Amino acid sequence: MAEAEESPGDPGTASPRPLFAGLSDITISQDIPVEGEITIPIRSRIREFDSSTLNESVHNTIMRDLKAVGKKFMHVLYPRKSNTLLRDWDLWGPLILCVTLALMLQRDPADSEKDGGPHFAEVFVIVWFGAVTITLNSKLLGGNISFFQSLCVLGYCILPLTVAMLICRLVLLAGPGPVNFMVRLFVVIVMFAWSIVASTAFLADSQPPNRRALAVYPVFLFYFVISWMILTFTPQ
Amino acid sequence: MAAADELTFHEFEEATNLLTETPDAATTSRSDQPTSQGHVAVAVGSGDSYGAEDEVEEESDKAALLQKQQQQPGFWTFNYYQSFFDVDTSQVLDRIKGSLLPRPGHNFVRHYLRNRPDLYGPFWICATLAFVLAVTGNLTLVLAQRRDPSIHYSPQFHKVTVAGISIYCYAWLVPLALWGFLRWRKGVRERVGPYTFLETVCVYGYSLFVFIPMVVLWLIPVPWLQWLFGALALGLSAAGLVFTLWPVVREDTRLVAAVLLSTVVLLHALLAMGCKLYFFQSLPPEHVTPPHQAASLPTNIPLSPTLPRSMAPS
Numbered sequence: 001m002a003e004a005e006e007s008p009g010d011p012g013t014a015s016p017r018p019l020f021a022g023l024s025d026i027t028i029s030q031d032i033p034v035e036g037e038i039t040i041p042i043r044s045r046i047r048e049f050d051s052s053t054l055n056e057s058v059h060n061t062i063m064r065d066l067k068a069v070g071k072k073f074m075h076v077l078y079p080r081k082s083n084t085l086l087r088d089w090d091l092w093g094p095l096i097l098c099v100t101l102a103l104m105l106q107r108d109p110a111d112s113e114k115d116g117g118p119h120f121a122e123v124f125v126i127v128w129f130g131a132v133t134i135t136l137n138s139k140l141l142g143g144n145i146s147f148f149q150s151l152c153v154l155g156y157c158i159l160p161l162t163v164a165m166l167i168c169r170l171v172l173l174a175g176p177g178p179v180n181f182m183v184r185l186f187v188v189i190v191m192f193a194w195s196i197v198a199s200t201a202f203l204a205d206s207q208p209p210n211r212r213a214l215a216v217y218p219v220f221l222f223y224f225v226i227s228w229m230i231l232t233f234t235p236q
Numbered sequence: 237m238a239a240a241d242e243l244t245f246h247e248f249e250e251a252t253n254l255l256t257e258t259p260d261a262a263t264t265s266r267s268d269q270p271t272s273q274g275h276v277a278v279a280v281g282s283g284d285s286y287g288a289e290d291e292v293e294e295e296s297d298k299a300a301l302l303q304k305q306q307q308q309p310g311f312w313t314f315n316y317y318q319s320f321f322d323v324d325t326s327q328v329l330d331r332i333k334g335s336l337l338p339r340p341g342h343n344f345v346r347h348y349l350r351n352r353p354d355l356y357g358p359f360w361i362c363a364t365l366a367f368v369l370a371v372t373g374n375l376t377l378v379l380a381q382r383r384d385p386s387i388h389y390s391p392q393f394h395k396v397t398v399a400g401i402s403i404y405c406y407a408w409l410v411p412l413a414l415w416g417f418l419r420w421r422k423g424v425r426e427r428v429g430p431y432t433f434l435e436t437v438c439v440y441g442y443s444l445f446v447f448i449p450m451v452v453l454w455l456i457p458v459p460w461l462q463w464l465f466g467a468l469a470l471g472l473s474a475a476g477l478v479f480t481l482w483p484v485v486r487e488d489t490r491l492v493a494a495v496l497l498s499t500v501v502l503l504h505a506l507l508a509m510g511c512k513l514y515f516f517q518s519l520p521p522e523h524v525t526p527p528h529q530a531a532s533l534p535t536n537i538p539l540s541p542t543l544p545r546s547m548a549p550s
Contacts, residue, residue, distance in 0.1 A: 058446075107391075107393075115390075116390055116391060116393065117390075117391040117393050118391075119393075122393065122397075122441050131456070137321075137360075139314075140317060140318050140320075140321040140356075142318070142322075210324040210325060210326070210461040211323075211324055211325060212325070213325040214323070214324075214325050214328060214356060217360065218360060218363075221363065221364060221367065222359075224367075225367055228371055228374075229391075229393070232374060233391070234389070234390070234391065234443040235409070
């Protein structure tokens with residue numbers, strides 16, 4: 001506490017003035033009127049901006065969403081510690097990726113009911129219910145990530161595996177063979193590792209450190225199952 | 237005669253030591269207390285009913301006190317389910333190790349769970365086992381095709397569904413039946429408290445862990461080796477179950493105890509055999525699967541997956 005000065009305003013004293021010494025002289029009277037208008041000068045501009053999205057062209061609307069999705073794709077392909085996926089989550093990207101993957105993994109319609117690859121619905125169910133289960137698991141373990149943020153991250157990190165599926169289909173056009181299989185195996189393993197690294201970069205921080213492995217293991221299982229579906233895909 | 241100081245809370249190490257010293261001592265547990273504070277009251281008596289009445293009264297008083305102290309959240313809240321996932325990585329790994337190496341004196345529920353059963357282990361072990369079964373089953377087909385190109389390879393994705401349903405049904409319905417049966421017998425005997433439903437689920441879930449490396453080792457296409465691995469894993473898993481259930485069941489009549497334990501082991505063996513026969517069929521060299529002749533699989537696969545006759549052409 002600052003010491004009270006014995007002789008205020010004495011120019012000859014050698015002792016220094018303590019801080020805030022003059023504040024004790026200030027009193028706040030009860031009858032100072034405090035009123036007025038508090039307006040945000042920028043508000044009128046925001047309102048103008050809101051109404052203008054109704055009038056903009058469809059091209060602008062679609063491009064804005066596509067650019068947001070594309071930006072998040074870039075964040076997945078070059079995973080850094082950033083909050084973009086978490087802050088502005090959206091589920092368009094996961095939907096596009098899941099539909100693409102399911103369409104490419106679809107079994108041949110001439111194939112039998114029993115013995116072929118997964119149906120479209122099976123892939124869809126595995127991806128979305130797998131993501132929901134992992135999110136629930138993460139929240140039950142005490143993670144502080146929201147439900148849709150986690151779904152968004154898990155869905156976007158399927159992008160490397162979708163790229164692997166595209167490459168596998170292209171490689172399979174060259175005909176079957178052991179070299180063919182080794183190339184596909186290598187590509188799938190690399191993309192699987194990329195998915196795990198990308199999703200862990202976003203999800204691992206939301207868990208307390210003594211439970212991080214418990215939350216990351218289901219993610220590993222999820223991407224492992226998707227990689228196995230991609231690797232065992234046979235086009236005939 | 238139970239002395240007053242023997243009715244106080246003891247630590248677990250003391251309890252297990254006492255148990256090994258006096259194997260015919262009766263123990264009661266507070267395992268059905270929902271508070272899960274980690275306290276267990278161990279009353280070591282000489283087995284006569286005179287002391288038992290005092291113990292029961294004391295325990296009901298303590299139960300009332302504990303319930304007043306801690307309100308359990310309702311089952312419709314998220315926090316209720318969060319209490320079942322209150323485990324750390326080291327605890328889960330510890331429990332897995334405990335299920336892999338069962339020891340006669342160490343009861344899995346008392347020693348490792350310690351009144352804090354979790355749902356993380358059973359759920360994810362079952363999921364892993366289901367997917368590993370499907371993947372390795374498919375891999376054996378790939379390996380068989382490499383040895384003999386006439387075998388028709390297909391991804392066989394339906395096996396994932398079959399594996400998932402059968403494993404989850406086994407790991408949740410059998411503990412339900414066991415728990416129900418033990419509670420019914422508790423009404424008859426009034427002495428030893430059985431395990432809660434979650435603890436039974438935990439025991440079964442963690443005991444299925446040893447099947448995961450067994451299934452992976454079944455990739456080796458040597459038949460006698462496969463049967464050897466199967467027998468080893470089944471032995472470990474069933475031993476864990478039996479050692480856990482023995483303290484609860486030994487108070488009952490010998491007939492009921494023997495029938496219960498043998499049923500548990502038999503169901504476990506049926507699961508292992510069903511997995512082996514359905515997912516890892518040994519294909520004869522001149523096999524070609526005509527896809528259109530595969531009949532529909534039996535859809536009810538609750539406890540004992542039987543060999544589907546539709547797979548007979550293999």
